[in-house]
Amino acid sequence: MRTPKIDKSDATDRLVADELRETLGACIIGREIVVLEEAVSTNDSVLQRATFDTLEGLVVFAERQTAGRGQRGNPWESAAHKGLWFSILLRPKIDIGESGRLTAWAAEAIAQTIAKEFALTVTIKPPNDICVAGKKIAGVLVEMRAQQSAPHVAICGLGINMNHRPEDFSEELRARAASLAMVLDRQVDRQQFAIALLRNLERTYRQIFRS
Secondary structure (H helix, E strand, C coil): CCCCCCCCCCCCCCCCHHHHHHHHCCCCCCCEEEEECCECCHHHHHHHHCCCCCCCCEEEEECCECCCECHHHCECCCCCCCEEEEEEEECCCCCHHHHHHHHHHHHHHHHHHHHHHHCCCEEEECCCEEEECCEEEEEEEEEEECCCCCCCEEEEEEEEECCCCHHHCCHHHHCCECCHHHHHCCCCCHHHHHHHHHHHHHHHHHHHHCC
16 A cells, blocks of 8 residues: 555544434434543443443444453554544344354444445455455454343444554554555545444344344
């Protein structure tokens, strides 16, 4: 991949919870949206907010994670205001051992949305890596908690590198990670992509897990 000539000005867009909620209308995923300036991890933030009777569909975004994590406990770098880092509270009627179905669903939804919104060729490296031009653009982390007399709680965490420049990644990651801005040679609108992705997640979740 050639060296991108990305606009050097900082991204000025901010995620606005009220605008996201209003635009989505009636839905399951996104029925409640929270945008935090900083969180340890969005998965942890959702788990802290969830009570026994919290309805599924709560979405928590963080503009920065101080200890984001991926599969197998690997750290996930989340430069402030550069990407989309969010988690969804779900109550799918599946067994704990079927959490891989949620990972596959979320990864496919991310890949589909990137392909549609930006006309890019996207591949999924199982179980949870979404790649463009041979480099990782996004990932998924699903964590489930058993509950008695109620559907199990699933926290589905998604991370998408949106407006990173190469220097926003650690040296360790630069060889294998990229952002949409690096691939497209331009900044992208995080709010608009978040809306498109949440709509796709909503549609496909209903088809796969609620039908």
